[in-house]
Amino acid sequence: MTASAPNRRGRPADPVARAERQAQILDAAHACFLRRGFHATTTAEISAEAGISIAGLYQYFENKEALVLALVEKDLELGIALIDRLRDAEDFLFVVEQVLGALATDPIIESMARLRVEIVAEASRSPAVAEMLVASDVRMTAALTDVIASAQARGQIDPNVDPEEVALAVSCLCDGIYGRLCLPNAARGPFVAASLAMIRRTIAPDSAR
Amino acid sequence: MTASAPNRRGRPADPVARAERQAQILDAAHACFLRRGFHATTTAEISAEAGISIAGLYQYFENKEALVLALVEKDLELGIALIDRLRDAEDFLFVVEQVLGALATDPIIESMARLRVEIVAEASRSPAVAEMLVASDVRMTAALTDVIASAQARGQIDPNVDPEEVALAVSCLCDGIYGRLCLPNAARGPFVAASLAMIRRTIAPDSAR
Amino acid sequence: MTASAPNRRGRPADPVARAERQAQILDAAHACFLRRGFHATTTAEISAEAGISIAGLYQYFENKEALVLALVEKDLELGIALIDRLRDAEDFLFVVEQVLGALATDPIIESMARLRVEIVAEASRSPAVAEMLVASDVRMTAALTDVIASAQARGQIDPNVDPEEVALAVSCLCDGIYGRLCLPNAARGPFVAASLAMIRRTIAPDSAR
Amino acid sequence: MTASAPNRRGRPADPVARAERQAQILDAAHACFLRRGFHATTTAEISAEAGISIAGLYQYFENKEALVLALVEKDLELGIALIDRLRDAEDFLFVVEQVLGALATDPIIESMARLRVEIVAEASRSPAVAEMLVASDVRMTAALTDVIASAQARGQIDPNVDPEEVALAVSCLCDGIYGRLCLPNAARGPFVAASLAMIRRTIAPDSAR
C-alpha cells in the first residue's frame, strides 16, 4: 500500500480539492489559535472560520490535536525557511536586519512568530509538540550555524566568534522578540533595533569597528 | 478594649492563617499551571494539590481568573526582583552570569521563568494579563537600564553602548532562554553560555578585549 | 434545482422534525415547571422528561432562561386565545361558564392556568417575564373588553356596566381561580361557581333579574 | 419538658433579645424573598440584609425552609387579620374600599400581598406550604363569610346573596389583585376600582340600586 493511495473504494476524491480544503482549514485554525490559543479555541470556531461544518473538520483531521500538530509542524517549517534567506547573502547583516524587520511588518511572518509563543507554551503539556519543537530547534540551530559559518568564511563576520554560539544566542534573541509581538501596542521597533545592534556588535569583523 | 479589636463578636479572623492558606493555594496553582498551562488546569487539580476542597478555593479567590492574575502578578514581580541582584555588583558580568545560571539551576527561579512563557501566551487572550505584562515590561526595562547605566558609570561597561538598548536586547535574550527551559531534556547550558557570551561581547569595555 | 433546496450539501435539515423536537422539549419543560417551578427545575429533569440528553436541550434553546421565556410566551398566548371562545357567543354567560369550567376540568387549560401562577411569581424577578406579562395583560384586557362590549351591543349584558371595568375585574377573578388550581385537594368547584355567580350578578341585564 | 424551656444549660439567653433578632431576620428574609423569590434568595443575601453572619441564621432557624415556613405563616396570618377590619364596620363597603385601597398604598400591606404570590407558587412544590395555605384559606373564607353574614344581618348587604359564595369570589378577586401588585409600572388603581365596583354590584342591597 502506497501512501498516495490510501483508499481506492468509492468515488475517487479529487486530491487537489482535498488539499485545498485542508489548507483552508489550517488557515482558519491558525487564525483562531492566534486569537485564542490552542485550548480556548473550539472546533466550532475553527469550522466557522473555515466555512464548513464541525463534522467536516473530522474528514481532514483525525481530531483537534492532529490539527494542532499539523499547524505546529507548518509553523516550525516556516521558521526554518526564514533562515534560508540568509544563505549566500551578499551583506549578511543587512539581510539579518531585513528578516528581523519582517517580523514586525510582514503579517505572515508576524503571525508565524506569534503562534510560536503558543507552541512553546504548549510544549510544556504535549510531549508530541515538545518533540517537534526540540527537533525543529536542532535543525534551526544547525542551519543558522551553517549560515553564519558560511558568512564568516566570506569575511563578513568576525573570524573569532564561534558560529554555533552565535546561532544559539540569536535564537534566544528571536524568541524574545516573538514574545513582544504578542503584546498589544508594544513598541516592537526598539526591541528589533536593540537586538540587531547586539548582533552587530557581536559578529562585526574588527574591520567594521 | 484594644485598638486591634474593632469587632469582638464571634470567631476572630486570623489574618496570618488566611495569608498562609492563600499562599498555599497560589503555590499549588503555580505547580499545576506549570504542568498543564492555565487553560488545561482545572480547579479540581489546584484544590487537590492545595489540599483543600474545590469550594475552598473560592473563599480565597473570586474565580479561576483571579487566581491566574494573582499568580501572574507574583511572577512578574519576582522577575523584576531578579534585577535588583545586579545593583551595585562589584563585577557586573559575574553577577549577570550568576543570575542567568540560576535560571537553569535554582528551581524557584526556573519555575518563575517557565511560568513566564505561559504568561506571554496568555497575554494574547487576556487583556488583563497583557496589561500587566506590558506594565511589568516597562518597569523591567527601566530597572535594567538603570542598573546597566550604573555599572557603566563604574567603568564596568563599555561607555559607548546605550544602556537602554542593551537592556532591551538582554530582555529578549532572557525571554528566549525562558522558552528553552520549558523544553524537556534540552541542553540549557549552551543557550545560557551563548547568551552570556553575546552580552559579554556587547558590553565589555575595550580594556577587556 | 428546486426552490426549496438552497443548500444541497450534507444532511438536509428537517424543519418538521426540528419543530417536533422543540415542541417535545417545551412540553417536558412545562410538565417539570408545573411540578417544581422554574427555579427548582433542573435541566437534567427537563431533558430526562423530554427523552434527550442535557446537551441536546442546548441545540434547541440557548439556555434555561430561553426555555422559560418560550414557555411563558406560549402560555400567555394560550390564555388570550381562550377569550376568543367568547366572541360571538349566542349566550354569553353560558360560554363564560364553559370557559371557567374548563379551567377545572380540561387538563390542558388547567395546566396553562397553573403555570400562570409561576409566571406571575417569576415576573417579580425577571424583567423579561414581567414585560411579557404586562404586554399580555394589556392585550388580554383589550380583547376581553371588546368581547364584553360586543355582547353588550347584542343585549346580553346590562347596558349600564362599563365593559373595560368588567374586563379588569374578571381578569382578577380568573387569576384568583388560577391560584386555587394549584392547591392540592382544594375544592375548585365552589370557587368557579362563586366567581360565575358574581359575574352573573354584575353583568346580567335588568331583564334577567 | 415545656416549650418555653428548651435548654437550661449555659448562659440563660435573653428571650427578648432573641425574639428581636428573630424578627430582624424574618424582616430581612421577607425583603429578600420579595426581591428574588424563595429559591433564588440565598442565605448569604438574607444574612447580609439582616446584618449577621450566615452561620448566625442557623441559631434562629433550623434551615432555610424553616425560615420560609415561618414567613409564610406570618404572612398568611396577616392576611387573615386584614379581614378583622371589616368586622362591625358601620359602612361595610366603605371599609372594603379602604382595605383594597391599602393594598396599593400601604407598603406593609402591599409587601404582604406580593409575598403571597410567591407563596401560592411555592405551594405547588412544598407540601408543607400547600398545607398551610389551604388551612389559611379555610379560615379566611370562614372569617370572610362570617363578616359578610354579619353585615348582611345589619342590612348592609343584599339579603339574597349567599355570604359564603360572596366570600369565595372576593377571595379570588383579592388574589387577582395581588398578582397585579407584582407587575412593574402596572396601573393598580383600575384593578382595585373595578374589583370594588364588581363587589358593590354584587352585594349592594336593592335599596342602594
Add this chain to the structure above:
DNA sequence: GATGAATGAGGCTTCATTCAT
C-alpha cells in the same frame, strides 16, 4: 463527501449547611 443532530464527560461556580474557635 458533507452536515445536522446527539451526547458523555467534564469544567466552573454556587449554595446550604456544619464546625471549630
Add this chain to the structure above:
DNA sequence: CATGAATGAAGCCTCATTCAT
C-alpha cells in the same frame, strides 16, 4: 452566642466527537 472557614452536592453550560442521512 457569634462567626470565619470549610465542604459535598449539585447546577448550568460547553465541547470534542460520533453517526445517520
